Amino acid sequence: MIDTHCHLYYKDFKDDIEEVIDRALNAGIEKMIIPSVDSETIEQSLKISEKFNSIYIAIGFHPSDIKNLNISEINILEQYINYDKVVAIGEIGLDYYWDSSYSEKQKEFFKIQLDTAVKHDLPVIIHTRKSISDAFRILSGKEYKDLKAQFHCFSGDTNDLQTILSNKNFFISFCGNLTYKNFRQATLIPGIPVNKLLTETDSPFLPPAPFFRKRNEPSYLTYTAKRLSEILSLEYSEFEKTTTQNAEALFYKLNKK
Numbered sequence: 011m012i013d014t015h016c017h018l019y020y021k022d023f024k025d026d027i028e029e030v031i032d033r034a035l036n037a038g039i040e041k042m043i044i045p046s047v048d049s050e051t052i053e054q055s056l057k058i059s060e061k062f063n064s065i066y067i068a069i070g071f072h073p074s075d076i077k078n079l080n081i082s083e084i085n086i087l088e089q090y091i092n093y094d095k096v097v098a099i100g101e102i103g104l105d106y107y108w109d110s111s112y113s114e115k116q117k118e119f120f121k122i123q124l125d126t127a128v129k130h131d132l133p134v135i136i137h138t139r140k141s142i143s144d145a146f147r148i149l150s151g152k153e154y155k156d157l158k159a160q161f162h163c164f165s166g167d168t169n170d171l172q173t174i175l176s177n178k179n180f181f182i183s184f185c186g187n188l189t190y191k192n193f194r195q196a197t198l199i200p201g202i203p204v205n206k207l208l209t210e211t212d213s214p215f216l217p218p219a220p221f222f223r224k225r226n227e228p229s230y231l232t233y234t235a236k237r238l239s240e241i242l243s244l245e246y247s248e249f250e251k252t253t254t255q256n257a258e259a260l261f262y263k264l265n266k267k
């Protein structure tokens with residue numbers, strides 16, 4: 011299986027990243043994608059990917075990390091985009107939950123990064139919070155008609171879900187909060203075809219229920235995956251196989267040696 015979203019550069023992992031990656035490999039998580047959020051984490055992610063075979067990265071600017079940035083910072087993407095281990099642009103998007111006072115700037119960063127993805131034929135990893143309709147509006151531009159995207163840690167409603175499912179280039183993923191009793195999107199999941207799903211942890215955030223309030227890590231992906239396969243009434247092995255194929259199809263550079 012593939013953890014398509016783990017922030018392994020945060021200080022939560024600074025003392026034991028080797029053990030964390032070993033535990034993931036032993037749990038059957040053979041590849042992990044680290045999404046970056048700004049220039050500094052792009053460089054940190056690259057260093058980790060150079061050290062570990064199983065680590066791939068996405069490069070991008072997270073909407074919550076751009077408030078004080080100049081748009082020219084984005085030029086760093088061009089510098090690294092052709093690296094073998096760079097498999098996507100991400101995580102990018104819009105977040106009006108924490109701060110919507112600079113939503114126009116968020117849109118500007120989002121669009122330029124989408125353009126970069128189109129230019130280099132790379133998929134994007136999209137973060138939205140209280141902003142998914144604005145994200146859809148931007149993505150409906152004809153310049154993005156062939157763009158491939160993962161909607162990470164989905165938190166929208168039925169209509170949002172339908173928009174994603176009806177686009178052949180869009181995939182969706184859920185985090186460990188899916189295992190919590192009060193998970194709001196639980197009723198939406200049963201109708202999702204497994205060929206639209208990806209797996210992710212969003213480590214160190216949103217651990218599955220047994221590790222509530224603790225640090226999340228890629229090896230815990232199995233808890234979320236088991237719960238998801240139960241909700242979907244699928245054999246675990248089939249769930250594992252299909253979601254891995256989905257990730258390898260979307261993030262096609264994962265298959266390069």
Ligand SMILES: [Zn+2]
Nearest residue numbers: 015045101212
């Ligand atoms: Zn993230």
